[in-house]
Amino acid sequence: MGHSAVIIGAGIGGLSTARALKRHGWSVTVLEQAAALPTSGTMLGMWPAAMKALADIGIDAPSRTDGWAHIAASARTRLWTPAGRTLLTAPGGADVNLVSRPALLAALARDIDITFNTQVIDPGQLDDAELVVGADGTFSRTRQRMFGDRFHARSLGAVAWRGTVKGAVAGYGETWAPGALFGITPAGPDATNWYACIRASQTFEGPHLVHIVDQFGYWHRGVRELIDRIEENTVLHHGLFEAPKLRRFITGNTVLVGDAAHAMAPFLGRGACEAIVDGATLGRSMAQATSVKAGLALFDHERRARTRRLVLASHLMGQFAMMDTGSGIRNAAVGTVGRLVKPRPRRDPTLPRR
Ligand SMILES: Cc1cc2nc3c(=O)[nH]c(=O)nc-3n(C[C@H](O)[C@H](O)[C@H](O)COP(=O)(O)OP(=O)(O)OC[C@H]3O[C@@H](n4cnc5c(N)ncnc54)[C@H](O)[C@@H]3O)c2cc1C
Numbered sequence: 001m002g003h004s005a006v007i008i009g010a011g012i013g014g015l016s017t018a019r020a021l022k023r024h025g026w027s028v029t030v031l032e033q034a035a036a037l038p039t040s041g042t043m044l045g046m047w048p049a050a051m052k053a054l055a056d057i058g059i060d061a062p063s064r065t066d067g068w069a070h071i072a073a074s075a076r077t078r079l080w081t082p083a084g085r086t087l088l089t090a091p092g093g094a095d096v097n098l099v100s101r102p103a104l105l106a107a108l109a110r111d112i113d114i115t116f117n118t119q120v121i122d123p124g125q126l127d128d129a130e131l132v133v134g135a136d137g138t139f140s141r142t143r144q145r146m147f148g149d150r151f152h153a154r155s156l157g158a159v160a161w162r163g164t165v166k167g168a169v170a171g172y173g174e175t176w177a178p179g180a181l182f183g184i185t186p187a188g189p190d191a192t193n194w195y196a197c198i199r200a201s202q203t204f205e206g207p208h209l210v211h212i213v214d215q216f217g218y219w220h221r222g223v224r225e226l227i228d229r230i231e232e233n234t235v236l237h238h239g240l241f242e243a244p245k246l247r248r249f250i251t252g253n254t255v256l257v258g259d260a261a262h263a264m265a266p267f268l269g270r271g272a273c274e275a276i277v278d279g280a281t282l283g284r285s286m287a288q289a290t291s292v293k294a295g296l297a298l299f300d301h302e303r304r305a306r307t308r309r310l311v312l313a314s315h316l317m318g319q320f321a322m323m324d325t326g327s328g329i330r331n332a333a334v335g336t337v338g339r340l341v342k343p344r345p346r347r348d349p350t351l352p353r354r
Pocket of ligand 1: 008009010011012013014031032033034043044045046118119120121135136137138140141160162195257258259260264266269270271272273274275
């Protein structure tokens, strides 16, 4: 008889896991509390490890068309102060792929049966299943059932607004201010992605454009011109949280993946990428191991320390980008790095030295 798993949550982590297990011969049941997959959402940056994991679970180049965008390595991204002074101009380094959340979810969901409108109130009731995958996000009930109420998601004391506007812009990059940042990235040939964060202990009531103008409307022209193009009904707003440190991602036959295991601050753009890598790794671990227990131990070994480092790195990146005290020194240091790495025009050897 084949293996079977119950997956709680049809987000990026749950669906990546479903695909990976299915490819290795498992039958999967995916339970999702929402009525359908979301049809709107912003762009997610996909790092090379995530692109490889996507290929491993059958989302290869030909299926990556609608909703995908690509920034060539030659593209430069900038770091500004709110007054518009450029602190750093960085070459892209490697090509970056971007995908809209709905397009990614639709691709991952292809050929996967999802049982919608089904909220798992008590994950303990699934203990009879051969394998239970808690892919239920930042506020995971599965995590709390495994480790207790103390292991709830922690607020980062910051909130984000984000969205997409029509058309391209002249420059991409981030603007850093004490306690706030504003980011602009491409979102395809004729769209631009933006995100904005401030330190705040609570989320704001809508409408949101007024808060965005209030916080960022006096920043440099690039930010102001982008804000002018934001449509109120496209703005997403939420608080930022991270997962607590876990001693393991597994208990018995239950395993956590994605944000349930390692929700991280968004400042390195890695959460969705790591959820995909989790799914591909869990499928491979199960295929390699001789028992579910051994497969889960292998997954925990491969993923826990690595993702913990990313939770910490993402946290530090947010602290650095939005630091209050010492931001002047930080800007001076970043500016110096920018000047050091800036390519210098080469001297024409045929001209006499001055
Ligand atoms: C501002 C911001 C920008 C980001 N940018 C990037 C980026 O550029 N690149 C990147 O890689 N990542 C990015 N991320 C992170 C990324 O969005 C998340 O890490 C990723 O969506 C996590 O996927 P998940 O499947 O683990 O969780 P989720 O997306 O939260 O999915 C969990 C699913 O489980 C369902 N569920 C929850 N509880 C239950 C229950 N009891 N029963 C049934 N169903 C349940 C939910 O409805 C949901 O569908 C960003 C995050 C933020 C906040």
